[in-house]
Amino acid sequence: MVVPADERFPDGPRDPVRNYLVPSNPRLLRLIEEYRTIPCGMHSMWETWPDRVDLQNFRRDGDYLGQLENTDAAKYRKTFDYVAAADRCDYLIRFREDELFGVVSFEIGGRPITRDLLDSVLEISFLRRVLGLMRSDEVKVLDVGAGYGRFAHRFTAAFPSSYVYCVDAVPQSTFLCEFYTQFREFSKRARAVSLGRLDEIPAGIDLAVNIHSWSECTLESINFWLDRIVALGTRYLFVVPHTAEGLSMERDRSGICFWPTIEAHGFDLVTTAPKYVRMEDQDGGIFPSSYFLFERRKV
Numbered sequence: 258m259v260v261p262a263d264e265r266f267p268d269g270p271r272d273p274v275r276n277y278l279v280p281s282n283p284r285l286l287r288l289i290e291e292y293r294t295i296p297c298g299m300h301s302m303w304e305t306w307p308d309r310v311d312l313q314n315f316r317r318d319g320d321y322l323g324q325l326e327n328t329d330a331a332k333y334r335k336t337f338d339y340v341a342a343a344d345r346c347d348y349l350i351r352f353r354e355d356e357l358f359g360v361v362s363f364e365i366g367g368r369p370i371t372r373d374l375l376d377s378v379l380e381i382s383f384l385r386r387v388l389g390l391m392r393s394d395e396v397k398v399l400d401v402g403a404g405y406g407r408f409a410h411r412f413t414a415a416f417p418s419s420y421v422y423c424v425d426a427v428p429q430s431t432f433l434c435e436f437y438t439q440f441r442e443f444s445k446r447a448r449a450v451s452l453g454r455l456d457e458i459p460a461g462i463d464l465a466v467n468i469h470s471w472s473e474c475t476l477e478s479i480n481f482w483l484d485r486i487v488a489l490g491t492r493y494l495f496v497v498p499h500t501a502e503g504l505s506m507e508r509d510r511s512g513i514c515f516w517p518t519i520e521a522h523g524f525d526l527v528t529t530a531p532k533y534v535r536m537e538d539q540d541g542g543i544f545p546s547s548y549f550l551f552e553r554r555k556v
Contacts, residue, residue: 278312278436288428288451295452297426297482299475299508314359315433316373321404324361324372328543333363336542337370339533340378346385346392348378352411372543377411379532380468383548384495385415387528388464393418399462399489400424401482402470406434406447413446421447422458424485426478455485462491469546472499473506476513483522487553494524494551501529501547524551 311317318324341349354374356362362369384390396419400409403423412421423434434449450458465486471479486494496519498504504512520526527550533542 274440275313278315278433280312282432284435285428285432288432291451291453292426292428297452297478299477300426310429311359312429312433315405316357316371317359318361322360322372322407323544326544330363332541332543333370333375334365336375336533337365339535339542340375343382343535344378345382346415348381348411348415349374352377352414373407373411375543376468377408380408380495380497380548381412381415383530384464384550387550388493390416392416395419397459397461397463398422399458399465399486399491401465401467401486402426402430402474403434403449404430404470406437406441406449408466408468409434409447410437410441410443413443417446419446422462423447423449424452424455424458424482425449426452426474458489460488460490462486462489464493464495465489465491466495468495468497469499471496471515472504475507476505476515476518479505479515479518483518487522492553493527494519494553496549496551497532497546498549499546503549519551523554525554526550527552 309320311319316322352374354362354369354371356369360369360371360373362371364370390396392415394416396412396416398409398412398419398421400406400421400423403409403425406423409421409423413419423431423438425431425434428451431449431451438444438447438449467482471482496503502512503514503516505515506512516526529547529549532544532546532548
């Protein structure tokens, strides 16, 4: 499948996707070199991650998108039914899905259903409800630990006048996010910003999000990003940790609660809710978790 054109990708000639998403891509090599020189806090689990990444199948079951652990087709069906019943804005219909880049999918109702899709509908529905967002709102978002750009893809589909800045401390993530924003054709509403260009993000961010990322980072890294979030004048912070305890992952694999760190940066908890509000058993849905929304105190 030939996709890239000169104006859609940062590095030149028309290449098949399979030839663009390779470790030897000059753009990726430049990002790797750039990230070596910019301190952003110590890594823990992610320092060995690049050795495992499959650039051509980045949506597979793995580091970016765990999809099969402790779950099966029946749980996906149950989760789909739950999401469909709770979906007040028809996001399941409006968010298109396919089986590209190795994603795990289950056919339900004649269409592919993925964790990418189901999680996005639930997260965005939560934010729309608690923040009172309208489709026409111009929301400026900072996605910290954006990975390949999954959340930005869906958020800009829900709020087409919004803009999402995607940042990540892993160069392969920035590389893939640059690719994905172009491939999915939402690059006019989102941008992958490399570590060396963080100063180009304008102040006045309405919402920062961190979804399943800080649970895989050291507290030092979390502090680095919180400093940036505060410096940008961010009003709201949305965090989805692996567990409600909000534990970091230190280099010795211990965990430190990062909720006090968020509070120390001036954010107060506004509300929290389980991912599956109306499911009697949280284990009934795929990858149960909790949502936390903070607002920065006025000074």
